Amino acid sequence: MERIPILRMGRQLLVTIQVDMHDQLALTLQDDLTRRIVADKAKGVLIDISSLDVVDSFIGRMISNIAAMSRVLDAKTVVVGMRPAVAITLVELGLNLEGVRTALNVEKGMALLQEADR
Amino acid sequence: MKANEKSGLAGILRAHEAEILEEWQKEQSAGQPRRDQLNDAEIRAASREFLGGVVEALNASGAVDMRSDAWSKVRDLLAELSASRARQGFSPTETATFVFSLKRPLFGLLRKEFANDAQKLGDETWNATILIDQLGLFTAETFQKTREQVISRQQRELLELSTPVVALWDDILALPLIGTLDSGRTQVVMESLLERVVETGASIAIIDITGVPTVDTLVAQHLMKTVAAARLMGADCIISGIRPQIAQTIVHLGVDLSAVTTKASLADAFAVALDRVGARIVKNAAPA
Numbered sequence: 001m002e003r004i005p006i007l008r009m010g011r012q013l014l015v016t017i018q019v020d021m022h023d024q025l026a027l028t029l030q031d032d033l034t035r036r037i038v039a040d041k042a043k044g045v046l047i048d049i050s051s052l053d054v055v056d057s058f059i060g061r062m063i064s065n066i067a068a069m070s071r072v073l074d075a076k077t078v079v080v081g082m083r084p085a086v087a088i089t090l091v092e093l094g095l096n097l098e099g100v101r102t103a104l105n106v107e108k109g110m111a112l113l114q115e116a117d118r
Numbered sequence: 119m120k121a122n123e124k125s126g127l128a129g130i131l132r133a134h135e136a137e138i139l140e141e142w143q144k145e146q147s148a149g150q151p152r153r154d155q156l157n158d159a160e161i162r163a164a165s166r167e168f169l170g171g172v173v174e175a176l177n178a179s180g181a182v183d184m185r186s187d188a189w190s191k192v193r194d195l196l197a198e199l200s201a202s203r204a205r206q207g208f209s210p211t212e213t214a215t216f217v218f219s220l221k222r223p224l225f226g227l228l229r230k231e232f233a234n235d236a237q238k239l240g241d242e243t244w245n246a247t248i249l250i251d252q253l254g255l256f257t258a259e260t261f262q263k264t265r266e267q268v269i270s271r272q273q274r275e276l277l278e279l280s281t282p283v284v285a286l287w288d289d290i291l292a293l294p295l296i297g298t299l300d301s302g303r304t305q306v307v308m309e310s311l312l313e314r315v316v317e318t319g320a321s322i323a324i325i326d327i328t329g330v331p332t333v334d335t336l337v338a339q340h341l342m343k344t345v346a347a348a349r350l351m352g353a354d355c356i357i358s359g360i361r362p363q364i365a366q367t368i369v370h371l372g373v374d375l376s377a378v379t380t381k382a383s384l385a386d387a388f389a390v391a392l393d394r395v396g397a398r399i400v401k402n403a404a405p406a
Contacts, residue, residue, distance in 0.1 A: 080352065084312030087350040088305075096346040103352035104319055 004029045006036050012044040012113050013037065018051045026062040033066060037073045044113035045070045048106055050081030060095035067100040076116050077101065080109035127245050128176035131169065134227055139165055141223030146216065168195050184252045196253065197260045204264035213261045217253045281307045283314040290391045291320045292384070296329030304340035308347050315353045322391045323348050326384045328359030338373040345378050354394070356380070358387035
């Protein structure tokens with residue numbers, strides 16, 4: 001089955017979404033990620049959505065949920081690489097992703113996580 | 119049934135071309151108040167070419183149907199003429215006069231030609247009327263189309279002009295908004311801001327609303343949307359340039375801006391932004 005890989009970098013987990021997100025894939029990712037946060041004792045999660053050019057309310061909520069779940073498991077979530085069109089769509093959908101930290105690219109996102117972890 | 123009659127019209131036009139041109143020229147000059155922008159030679163050339171096209175089309179198609187292929191040359195000529203007049207700021211009447219002033223010379227000629235044949239005169243007059251009406255309608259339509267193009271181009275240019283995004287410092291962008299914010303403009307503002315965030319990698323954007331005349335709930339909502347979208351891209355927004363009057367309005371309307379940093383002036387906002395990116399501006403020590 002198709003899966004989104006989760007990479008570990010020190011105490012952070014790196015998720016790069018490079019395929020078109022569909023609902024089943026998103027649910028699998030939620031499962032995998034929560035399991036990995038616990039198993040790896042991760043302190044931060046970085047989700048790179050720079051290849052994502054279509055979002056709907058489901059995907060938006062899923063990102064929000066992942067952030068909330070990570071927070072419960074004591075890991076901070078940073079969403080990076082959002083495209084302008086995607087940002088506008090999410091705002092128009094009323095999904096402001098409150099409580100999710102964001103950064104322009106992976107580099108800045110990592111810096112943010114490492115600073116928070118220090 | 120009408121092939122004979124129509125070729126009659128074409129024949130008359132051809133036979134008396136010079137005469138008609140002369141009369142037409144006079145009519146146009148009389149009905150044309152804006153003599154300064156058109157010279158007689160130009161009118162004459164355009165008229166001759168146009169009349170030639172009409173005769174040719176009448177001969178080729180034998181029917182007065184502006185949509186058929188035979189009339190394409192006439193259509194192009196008319197379109198070019200009315201488009202150029204529309205751009206020069208002529209009124210619809212002034213533009214359509216070109217075609218309608220052909221009526222008097224043409225009808226006069228028909229009357230002379232068929233003085234002894236009332237039946238034929240009626241038929242040909244009818245044909246000529248249809249012809250001129252169609253030409254006139256086409257002219258008006260093209261005129262309007264050109265004007266609409268001009269208007270929409272100006273709107274587009276105004277939109278682009280009114281939403282500049284400037285880089286103030288490494289990592290700091292400023293977006294001075296001038297004029298009313300409606301949803302169409304918000305979209306453009308948002309897009310250009312986000313594009314620039316991606317381009318420059320800026321982490322702070324200052325939205326200056328000094329030039330926004332009124333802030334109502336809708337404008338505030340548009341502002342908040344822009345701020346939210348920028349935040350999703352990892353850029354923090356500061357709203358500056360809030361005039362006293364606007365501060366009062368915002369509070370009276372119950373608009374909640376607590377989620378954003380707001381500053382009274384662009385200078386204050388810039389100071390905050392510099393502080394956040396860890397930069398500092400100091401005055402040179404006074405020379406001894």
